[in-house]
Amino acid sequence: MSDTPTAATLILGARPYGEAPLDLLIKDGRIAALGEAARAQAEQLKAEQVTTVEAEGLIMLPGMVDLHTHLREPGREDAETVETGSRAAARGGFTAVHAMANSSPVADSAGVVEQVHRLGRASGWTEVYPVGAVTVGLAGERLAELGAMAESSAQVRMFSDDGMCVHNPVLMRRALEYVKTVDGFIAQHAQEPLLTEGAQMNEGDVSAVLGLPGWPAVAEESIIARDVLLAQHVGSRLHICHVSTAGSVEIIRWAKERGIDVTAEVTPHHLLLTDELVRGYDPVYKVNPPLRTGADVEALRAGLADGTIDVIGTDHAPHPTQAKECEWSAAAMGMTGLETALPVVIKTMINTGLMDWRRFAEVTSITPARIYRHAHQGRPLQPGEPANLILVDAEATQTVDPEGHASKGRNSPFRGMELPGAVRATFLHGHPVVLDGELNTPLSEASAGAAGSSQVRP
């Protein structure tokens, strides 16, 4: 059995961060050796214990970490389950995902976050960390039991009402203060509700012609401006979900210059798609925050390249077919993203020369892991480190076919697009959950425990 703790994997000729090729030996869930030492140690093991992976030409990166995933379970198992979403994550190259709280029931209690955490452990395709709701039922009225969620077996550190904005400024202030007591952080979905009542798409030239109620950039930017000032005032950590406008990038840049402890995320779709796509009224392009303009896309790319924006978050939001096969204004908001994130980031950031593979590793793995304070994700590709890593064929091109995705969601806005790059292998605690670009076998719960997947804090 390849997943017994004593099994080892020898990866031949992969290029860490796209740099000079090296061999790498994985053993007991960790990187055992690099370079010459990898082969030497492998030769000391019994041949049947070593699986060899030919990786010439492939790029080795730390496993990606998604701070923004909707797994829909409990409650909307017709859209996605922890199991199917975890499979999608593994195929997409993610060794950890953070499941947003807008399930049904909402993940606003220890019971629900423990359930999601347990389902993630049982699936074994990726690590699943439930995000706790900031307010009861995401209603924005009173704080959920953040302490109970933090102390639960899920050890929640990230709290978000994502999908809804914590719009009450007093409540947001209290939430920012309160999470300090559990060393957590608030991830804000920045959307002023009154400015976006009934909003259907970005407010601008296209919405004016299409007659769809507009979603002004200021509705996002005003909340971000308020919240960075609140975070500064109370000295808390703030994370901004799915930044979508050029103005938001400017405000975050300003906040960082002032030393405010804010981090920001951008989705792959906001790096590539614009509101021009809405002209055909196909609800697959309906998303929150909405697709913006070409100028916004340029500003987001520049912000991600220069460090103003810290991480990629997919905002993977699967929906059943009927939720998108209807009138635009009746359709659900959201797009799938786990299985297309890496190709889209390669297309928009690597192939444009805006960033290199080191920066790619930062924004997809190292920094999101640091934000959550995971001690075993987003780690260097060095001996002794946990073997959460991926092999990427950057030269491959694939035409996106949502019917072939592991996610239950077919609502990919990239359908039919030819995108560069493919995940060839994903190692979760040393176990190949994806091999040859296909799902292999999940990590067993026992070996997940042995490999120390529970959180370790510095």
Next chain:
Amino acid sequence: MRHLLSTADLSHTQALSILDTAEEMAAVSTREVKKLPTLRGRTVVNLFFEDSTRTRISFEAAAKRLSADVMNFSAKGSSVSKGESLKDTVQTLEAIGADAIVMRHWASGAAAQLAGSGWTDCAVINAGDGTHEHPTQALLDALTLRRGWSAAHGEDPRGTDLTGMRVLIVGDILHSRVARSNIWLLRTLGAQVGLVAPATLLPVGVEKWPVSVYYSLDEALGSGPEAGPDAIMMLRVQAERMGGAYFPTAAEYTRRWGLTDERLARLAAHRGAAGQRPMILHPGPMNRGVEISAAAADSPMNQVLDQVSHGVSVRMAVLHLLLSSSERNTA
């Protein structure tokens, strides 16, 4: 042309072809037997997800004068109110044997979605979708304007366009499907268009549209490129817009943007280049005393009843052009 979804899709040639055909249809409507056999055996479904008795009756009259069979499907009290999807509704109508679907829908883009969905082979005619477009209303307005414009110039309307005509559109541009369809069509036909509205009722980005924009109706009537307009189109003001703080009160709206008796008098004093009086248009139903005074509503300059009869002619033309040019693709 397979569907009629937006006036932005219409070329100058297509627009003239519809208007010229409508003139032929208007001639039929004045005969004792107001009927042509053109669409005998064809079925037109009026699929209305929103109440609009006027538009539905107009389409019904148009289809019947072309000898088509007409089915009226109202979303209220139908399976749609029980949660049936647009897809299922339309496929049901297709299975019943519809050739054309005339759809009024509360959702912007619903007609375009239907035409692009592959759910049906029917010709789709947009009879108003949300706050997007209402192309047959714009076509009947254009037919009305062209009648007046060509008469003033002593021409037969057929084959002519609106080059040089100056038209003001006054009111809630932001939420008006009539305004959007009119702007694109009037520009295609060569007219010069001015929009008059409070800033709250103009869409963001309107400065990029091929129109002049005025916040003051008095200024629009008195100075600027559209001063002394050849036609003024008053849009219906929805009372519920006051709740959204688009304007403070109906009285203030009327004072600043209404076609009051005073403004009617100023308008009536204007004479066009050919000596003609300006035309007043309104898509109906009128809010007397709000956007239009009773005197303006009843003025001989007001074309509102002509607009209604032109509506039938234009809809006959559209049905004729869409259904008789291509045979139904039976699967």
